[in-house]
Amino acid sequence: MASTILIAVTGSISAYKVADLVSELAKHGHDVQCILSESATQFVSALVLETLSGRKARTALFGPDVSGTEHIDLARWADIFVVAPATANVLAKLALGLADDLVTAVALATQAPMLIAPAMNTVMWEHPATRQNLTTLIERGAQIVDPAAGTLACGEVGVGKLAPVSDIVEGIETLLAGNRQ
Secondary structure, eight states: OOOEEEEEEOSOGGGGGHHHHHHHHHHTTOEEEEEEOTGGGGTSOHHHHHHHHSSOOBOOSSSTTSOTTHHHHHHHHOSEEEEEEEOHHHHHHHHHTOOSSHHHHHHHHOOSOEEEEEOOOHHHHHSHHHHHHHHHHHHTTOEEOOOEEEEOTTSOEEEEEOOOHHHHHHHHHHHHHHHHO
């Protein structure tokens, strides 16, 4: 069964992998919409995600081509809200309930199930603040697809790489199946 999947992309080097995620979800028949934080646009083009999803990728909370309630419309549209990659910064904002950009405003407004796929340097992943933020989000019902171990963008080796696209797709499908029951 096709679902509406809203993917929030944040500013991690692994943001380029979201193109594969969007493509895979489209192959499964899902309707995908992407929203990007300002920093995400430094790593992946909105045009790439628009081309793969067939829907305009959104980046701004306010502006001449944005309605005053677009964040609410996007939040209500989604059957599932996916944050991939989720940086330590966005995890902190989500845990605190901040809503200072399009990604966090939609996250605060949505009632859809949330799946989070973190990606960051190992020291950030292991930091007590990040661990507490994840615990807070899990206690609120968010599902986490843990990052993978391996060589990170900085050349260090450790946990923090965005999970493989297949793992994220599996997490999405599992969460959607649970909501259909």
